[in-house]
Amino acid sequence: MGTFLAITFDIVQILLNVLWWIIVVQAVLSVLIAFNVINxxxxxxxxxxxxxxxxxxxxxxxxxxxxxDTGPMDFAPFVVLILLAIFDMLISRYVGPAIAASAM
Structure with a gap:
C-alpha cells in the first residue's frame, strides 16, 4: 500500500509541475498579446x-x-501560481513524509 501511495504522490507532484508550466506559458503569452508584442x-x-x-x-x-477588473492585465494566473505553490509546499511538507513513514 505504501508503494501505491508513493507513486500516487509522485504523479500528483508531476501533474502540479505540468500545470504550473502551462499557467506560466499562458501568463507570458497573455502579457505579450496584451501589449501587442505578438498577435x-x-x-x-x-x-x-x-x-x-x-x-x-x-x-x-x-x-x-x-x-x-484590471483591464487588459489578468492577474488570475499569478494568483493560481501562488495557490499552486502553497498547495505544493503543504503536500510536500505534510503528505510526503507521512507517505514515506507508512512505506516503512
Whole structure:
C-alpha cells in the first residue's frame, strides 16, 4: 500500500509541475498579446492561445469572480501560481513524509 501511495504522490507532484508550466506559458503569452508584442493572427499563436485558454479557463473563472477588473492585465494566473505553490509546499511538507513513514 505504501508503494501505491508513493507513486500516487509522485504523479500528483508531476501533474502540479505540468500545470504550473502551462499557467506560466499562458501568463507570458497573455502579457505579450496584451501589449501587442505578438498577435493572434498567426495560426500557431492563435492555436496555442485557444488551447491554453481551454485548459486554464476553468481554473481562472472562480478567481476572476473575486478579483477586480484590471483591464487588459489578468492577474488570475499569478494568483493560481501562488495557490499552486502553497498547495505544493503543504503536500510536500505534510503528505510526503507521512507517505514515506507508512512505506516503512
Amino acid at each position: 493572434t493572427y498567426n495560426d500557431f499563436v492563435s492555436s496555442l492561445w485557444r488551447g491554453l485558454n481551454t485548459l486554464t479557463e476553468p481554473i481562472y473563472r472562480p478567481i476572476r469572480r473575486i478579483l477586480p
